[in-house]
Amino acid sequence: MANENPKDLYDQVCNNIYHQINGRGRLYKTIQIIVGEKQSHEQEKTKKICDYFGIKSYANKDEDKEIINDLLDGILKNASIDNVIANIAKVINKGVNMEWIFVAAAFTFVGLFLYKQTLDKKEQGKIKPAVQEIKEQPIFQPPIPADLCLVVPASIASNFINRSNLRIEEVTYLIDNAYYFLCTTVKVPDSKNEEYLKTTDETILPDSRREVYIRININDGGNMIDKKIPYYLKTNLPLQAQCTVKKLACLENLSGLEKFNRI
Structure with a gap:
């Protein structure tokens, strides 16, 4: 060209x-x-x-x-x-x-x-x-606390009578031995679930046949809320979470557990 x-x-x-x-x-x-x-x-x-x-x-x-x-x-x-x-x-x-x-x-x-x-x-x-x-860059999100509510045998719960803080493996152990469980936001148990439970003041003995209600506050348990299967409770339990026992009491009977997940 x-x-x-x-x-x-x-x-x-x-x-x-x-x-x-x-x-x-x-x-x-x-x-x-x-x-x-x-x-x-x-x-x-x-x-x-x-x-x-x-x-x-x-x-x-x-x-x-x-x-x-x-x-x-x-x-x-x-x-x-x-x-x-x-x-x-x-x-x-x-x-x-x-x-x-x-x-x-x-x-x-x-x-x-x-x-x-x-x-x-x-x-x-x-x-x-x-x-x-x-x-x-990841966006920081504050941890969401949750309350893990469990019904376990007295023989299991008796090991935690004088305990306030629990290790992760201890929480996992309690989940594995629970009859009923429910994980909710921190305000729900007080207002909706616990009011239907019939608890007693009797001592939790290792040889008792009573079921025991235990509520554990988990400071970073947001991913555990509303889980229906124990496996997902455990896999979503953060390894660095702080777990605190908020309530521990014998149950007079198993009434009031309609909203709980039964294992």
Whole structure:
């Protein structure tokens, strides 16, 4: 493929656009043609470019010329830095017909805007990893306490008469030996469940045939709440949880356990 002479290409493009721009908004119309939106209703690219540089679709020739003059001032001021842009400025200054200046300026505006988008994407690429790193940080959630309510044989419960704090393996042992169980939020046992239980003040003896009710507060037992199977109680019991005995009493009978899960 033969190389296109830049001057010939410029003349070809300008001659193609030249006859299509007239009346108000010439600079706006030129940019429309360059980005291929002359026949489009949305004109998204045109609006983005023109809004950025303050180019109006209804501007008269003098208003467009004022915007072009601002562009030229910037180009000529930095001519020693960017020879390519300086050469474009020279072409614009030599234009005898104003429409040629519109075409050259419009191409420059489009090029500047596209390059700005490239720079913006690079800056966003630098910021994005930091944003992702922030998103990946876990959100701290305070532990949710729970009350584990169990009905166990007196022979098992007698080992915990004078105990207030339990180890995790001891709680697991109690779950394994429970007849009934229920794990709820801390307010439920007092208000809804325990009021139906008939407890006694008698001493819990290891050889007693009584069933014993024991309520254990677990400071981080949120995942245990409403579990219906003992296995899931144990697997959701945190290894570092603090377990405190809140109530320990013999049951007169097994009435009032309707809401409990039976094993």
